[in-house]
Amino acid sequence: MFSEINHFALLGTLLQQMCVYLVIAYLLSKTPLFAPLMQVTVRLPHKVVCYLVFSAFCIMGTYFGFQVEGAIANTRAIGAVLGGILGGPWVGLAVGLTGGLHRYSLGGFTAEACAVSTTAEGLIGGLLHLYLMRRQRADLLLNPALVLGTTLFAEAVQMIILLVMAKPFSQAVLLVEHIAFPMLTTNSIGAALFMRLILDRKETLEKYSIAFSAKALRIAERSVGVLMQGFNEANCTRMANIIREETGVGAVAITDCEKLLGFVGIGADHHLPGTPISSPHTFYAIQNNEVVYADGGTIPYRCSISKDCKLGSTLVIPLRGEGNRVIGTIKLYEPKRRLFSNLNRTLGEGIARLLSNQILAGKIEEQKQLLAQSEIKLLQAQINPHFLFNALNTLAAVIRRDPEEARKLVQYLSTFFRKSLKRANNEVTLKDEIEHVDAYLHIELVRFAGRLDVEMAVPDELLHLRLPAFTLQPIVENAIKYGISQLIEPGQIKIRAQRQDGVLTLMIEDNAGLYNPQPGGDGLGMNLVDRRIKIRYGTAYGVEVNCKPESWTRVYIRLPIEEEIAHAHSVDY
Amino acid sequence: MLTALIIDDEAPAREELRSLLEAFPDIEVVGECANAIEGISAIHRLRPDVVFLDIQMPRVSGLEMVGMIEASALPQIVFVTAYDEHALRAFEEHATDYLLKPIEPERLARTLDWLRSGSRQTSAALLAQGQTLRQIPCSGRNRIFLIGLDEVEYIYTDVSGVQVVGLNKQGMTELTLKVLQERTPLIRCHRQYLVNVDHIAEIHLLENGAAEIITHNGKKVPVSRRHFRHLKDSLGMP
Numbered sequence: 001m002f003s004e005i006n007h008f009a010l011l012g013t014l015l016q017q018m019c020v021y022l023v024i025a026y027l028l029s030k031t032p033l034f035a036p037l038m039q040v041t042v043r044l045p046h047k048v049v050c051y052l053v054f055s056a057f058c059i060m061g062t063y064f065g066f067q068v069e070g071a072i073a074n075t076r077a078i079g080a081v082l083g084g085i086l087g088g089p090w091v092g093l094a095v096g097l098t099g100g101l102h103r104y105s106l107g108g109f110t111a112e113a114c115a116v117s118t119t120a121e122g123l124i125g126g127l128l129h130l131y132l133m134r135r136q137r138a139d140l141l142l143n144p145a146l147v148l149g150t151t152l153f154a155e156a157v158q159m160i161i162l163l164v165m166a167k168p169f170s171q172a173v174l175l176v177e178h179i180a181f182p183m184l185t186t187n188s189i190g191a192a193l194f195m196r197l198i199l200d201r202k203e204t205l206e207k208y209s210i211a212f213s214a215k216a217l218r219i220a221e222r223s224v225g226v227l228m229q230g231f232n233e234a235n236c237t238r239m240a241n242i243i244r245e246e247t248g249v250g251a252v253a254i255t256d257c258e259k260l261l262g263f264v265g266i267g268a269d270h271h272l273p274g275t276p277i278s279s280p281h282t283f284y285a286i287q288n289n290e291v292v293y294a295d296g297g298t299i300p301y302r303c304s305i306s307k308d309c310k311l312g313s314t315l316v317i318p319l320r321g322e323g324n325r326v327i328g329t330i331k332l333y334e335p336k337r338r339l340f341s342n343l344n345r346t347l348g349e350g351i352a353r354l355l356s357n358q359i360l361a362g363k364i365e366e367q368k369q370l371l372a373q374s375e376i377k378l379l380q381a382q383i384n385p386h387f388l389f390n391a392l393n394t395l396a397a398v399i400r401r402d403p404e405e406a407r408k409l410v411q412y413l414s415t416f417f418r419k420s421l422k423r424a425n426n427e428v429t430l431k432d433e434i435e436h437v438d439a440y441l442h443i444e445l446v447r448f449a450g451r452l453d454v455e456m457a458v459p460d461e462l463l464h465l466r467l468p469a470f471t472l473q474p475i476v477e478n479a480i481k482y483g484i485s486q487l488i489e490p491g492q493i494k495i496r497a498q499r500q501d502g503v504l505t506l507m508i509e510d511n512a513g514l515y516n517p518q519p520g521g522d523g524l525g526m527n528l529v530d531r532r533i534k535i536r537y538g539t540a541y542g543v544e545v546n547c548k549p550e551s552w553t554r555v556y557i558r559l560p561i562e563e564e565i566a567h568a569h570s571v572d573y
Numbered sequence: 574m575l576t577a578l579i580i581d582d583e584a585p586a587r588e589e590l591r592s593l594l595e596a597f598p599d600i601e602v603v604g605e606c607a608n609a610i611e612g613i614s615a616i617h618r619l620r621p622d623v624v625f626l627d628i629q630m631p632r633v634s635g636l637e638m639v640g641m642i643e644a645s646a647l648p649q650i651v652f653v654t655a656y657d658e659h660a661l662r663a664f665e666e667h668a669t670d671y672l673l674k675p676i677e678p679e680r681l682a683r684t685l686d687w688l689r690s691g692s693r694q695t696s697a698a699l700l701a702q703g704q705t706l707r708q709i710p711c712s713g714r715n716r717i718f719l720i721g722l723d724e725v726e727y728i729y730t731d732v733s734g735v736q737v738v739g740l741n742k743q744g745m746t747e748l749t750l751k752v753l754q755e756r757t758p759l760i761r762c763h764r765q766y767l768v769n770v771d772h773i774a775e776i777h778l779l780e781n782g783a784a785e786i787i788t789h790n791g792k793k794v795p796v797s798r799r800h801f802r803h804l805k806d807s808l809g810m811p
Contacts, residue, residue: 385656389655390586392674393583394586396589397585397588446585447583447585448582451582485582486632488610488632
């Protein structure tokens with residue numbers, strides 16, 4: 001009778017310990033350390049984590065236990081068995097051995113027996129793991145009922161080992177009589193609950209990630225190719241709409257580095273696309289290439305445009321282009337009385353990546369097209385038939401009159417064609433480009449005999465500067481083709497080069513003033529040169545045209561001066 | 574004997590063609606012009622049998638120029654071009670003769686054979702028909718210039734020639750009133766006057782059944798009784 005009560009008292013105490021033990025397990029489950037435990041591990045680093053965690057639980061189980069009859073009633077078995085089940089026989093063995101040796105170091109008449117039995121328990125878990133894995137039933141490993149049964153069995157084995165190994169035998173019998181029931185019960189239930197905890201955590205995560213991927217996939221699906229067609233107001237508004245519908249946030253904005261491109265949702269009446277960015281959070285995000293979360297609490301958020309704005313918190317995520325450079329932001333907003341859901345905060349960064357990739361893909365596509373186009377154009381330029389046949393006709397006339405001049409003309413023609421055969425992607429020196437233009441103009445001077453005058457002012461110290469091939473020549477050719485050749489009175493072409501503040505400016509002026517920027521008109525060659533420079537060096541550079549009708553047209557080509565590159569090259573040679 | 578006129582804006586091209594033509598004793602080059610405007614004047618003045626006409630010229634192309642000459646005054650036209658896919662297609666369609674630069678002497682000889690025999694009439698006049706003019710070449714005080722058609726208020730003839738009155742400039746043109754009436758939307762309102770209906774502000778009726786147009790610029794243009802009906806029709810007046 002006495003021993004019965006003792007049983008229940010011991011059971012109660014042990015269950016209490018187990019609760020503390022499980023609370024610790026629960027807390028641990030919130031840390032990343034727990035992640036490898038949520039699946040049946042095969043990889044070595046996971047196994048190591050598994051070993052460390054369950055060894056710790058094993059040792060903890062010993063400490064939480066208490067002295068009974070010169071021995072320790074404990075929940076050590078939970079760690080050992082679970083270690084084996086989740087980590088396999090080797091992990092199980094190692095956990096058991098670690099827990100066992102630790103127990104051994106504490107002494108007592110059952111020290112040796114406990115060390116052996118704990119090792120055996122780990123091994124039992126491990127063998128079950130091995131068995132189920134071989135039968136392709138890994139799913140059963142995470143089954144709490146099975147864990148309960150296994151631990152029960154393992155504890156039974158421990159009792160037997162105690163009886164066999166602990167001396168004196170009579171004391172061992174007394175001990176087992178006392179602790180067998182509470183320990184079997186507590187350890188089995190504890191192990192099963194522990195497994196349940198793992199399962200719960202796993203399910204929550206899965207549910208979350210299912211919801212997450214479903215949302216992310218839907219956004220991805222709906223937004224396919226939208227921004228690839230160009231990072232502009234129309235496409236950004238479409239995109240913002242999709243994101244708002246899918247995430248359900250209060251408002252969505254997309255900006256580039258200067259202005260708002262799209263805004264949808266609460267506050268759309270005063271957040272107008274096309275207006276410059278005014279929010280300090282956005283500036284910060286752009287400048288530091290960082291995600292900014294102004295929750296409206298610790299970090300205050302106030303709409304920078306209108307006092308009456310209902311928006312109360314914002315998440316600003318930079319959009320990144322080539323070389324991780326910030327090209328804009330996407331902003332999610334929630335109204336004042338609503339909180340950002342965790343899901344949307346995480347999703348936001350994913351969306352930013354998706355959009356960044358799309359913009360980048362669009363740019364690459366555009367560059368590809370441009371390259372193809374420029375190559376085609378180049379091919380045409382190489383054999384501009386009108387120029388070629390007129391030049392040959394001029395040559396025919398000059399041969400008759402002045403064979404020596406004709407010889408020179410042939411020389412210019414071959415220089416011109418040789419330079420035209422250069423690849424468009426190559427960089428050349430300004431000297432090279434001037435020689436190309438010079439050969440071209442010499443031919444035109446003879447052809448227009450007296451109707452053309454050329455003034456070239458390019459300082460020698462600029463001649464070594466590098467620029468893309470075919471930057472100057474097409475512009476000069478345009479000036480002749482659409483300017484001078486349309487003049488009844490004599491025409492004049494002026495070419496100047498100058499450097500200032502790290503910028504090389506080439507100026508080509510004609511006195512026709514007939515520039516007419518019509519699509520498909522004379523702008524094509526010029527646009528090509530412009531777009532190529534902008535893509536290569538950024539929008540601060542490129543081609544600019546000024547025209548006073550019937551008086552003059554001035555074309556400015558602005559290029560960055562890359563002295564270092566020029567020097568590096570000259571060292572190579 | 575054939576008289577020829579060369580119209581080309583490139584001096585070496587004219588020089589080359591003249592040299593080639595020198596090989597044919599029955600061809601006499603009576604003049605050279607560096608643009609279409611000079612060309613029209615020279616055609617009216619010199620009445621050549623044949624014109625070698627470059628297509629790509631400043632402001633007024635060779636093709637446009639043909640449209641500026643009355644069919645009855647139009648000489649035989651031989652187009653000359655270095656390269657012009659558009660024009661060549663049009664020539665093939667109308668069986669118009671043309672030469673490619675640099676000109677082959679044999680090909681030139683063949684063209685001259687056709688011209689001498691008259692067996693193959695060049696059909697430049699066909700090309701000219703249906704063309705509408707965009708601009709009117711004018712000259713005044715040692716200067717050649719063009720007046721866009723929408724700028725023209727009215728055109729009239731007097732003893733010195735055909736006068737074009739534009740919004741900002743005024744000049745004399747080599748084009749005849751007949752060509753201008755046929756190839757522009759201008760309306761004949763008087764034996765000596767064409768008017769641009771877009772610039773009409775008012776029409777004052779006179780006692781004898783004639784009328785007087787006041788343009789937006791306040792200029793007066795007479796309307797004869799004979800042409801009043803036609804003017805009313807084109808204005809959609811009852």
